Amino acid sequence: MNELIKIGTNEHGEPRISGRELHTFLEVKTAYKDWFPRMTEYGFTEGEDFNPLKIARVQNEGGREVSREVIDHSMTIDMAKELCMIQRTERGKQARQYFLAVEKEWNSPEKVMARALMYANKQIASLGVTVQAQAVELEAAKPKVLFADAVAASKSSILIGALAKIIKQNGVDIGQKRLFAWLRENGFLIKSGADKNIPTQRAMEMKLFEVKEGSYIDGKGENVTTRTTKVTGKGQQYFINRFLTEKEKEEEQACSAS
Incomplete structure (x- = not known):
């Protein structure tokens, strides 16, 4: 599947879309700082449907490129699909079809199993580190523990x-x-x-x-x-x-x- 819009992930590994990248793809004429707040009026909730974030962006100012910190938003696929429908343009339709395909692939048995295995491997690796650290601590404390037990008896x-x-x-x-x-x-x-x-x-x-x-x-x-x-x-x-x-x-x- 060709990547029309970059798909990122949050801390839980769930797919997320950049509001600015979607805004650019949809070729919206309104400035992003005005467009996104207007879109949230359709019933989207911060913390559930989207989260604001600050990003560094290089832009041209007076003939020279400068880096500026701007506000972007990380949104769910469901929110992105609805924004595409609201636009009622060919680009909106194309993006919505793309998000539907991404969603289908994300929920496929193969992808679900791959994520489950990845999570299990992380848990096992974390457990291994924890057990190893505890073993080192116990070995270091062994003389004291043995002595204390012997004296206590x-x-x-x-x-x-x-x-x-x-x-x-x-x-x-x-x-x-x-x-x-x-x-x-x-x-x-x-x-x-x-x-x-x-x-x-x-x-x-x-x-x-x-x-x-x-x-x-x-x-x-x-x-x-x-x-x-x-x-x-x-x-x-x-x-x-x-x-x-x-x-x-x-x-x-x-x-x-x-």
């Missing part, structure tokens, strides 16, 4: 040395001595004195640690009281997540620098 407190091993198993290179030093430097354990390595008031309020007291009789027959700092389940989650977060930041900075 256990209500028992552990020694700081055991926490160091868990952190190392999650990809952070740290040992017991370095973890103790880190906890002291960051205000979680008391740095010195008789209470060295005992949780600070802040850490206890955060419920990250608990202190187990015990006693034994030494070689001199004297009773000795002991205090052992242990990491609660909440503390285990807090510290492993903090170390993993800091590791991720360091890796991101390294990637940005490279």
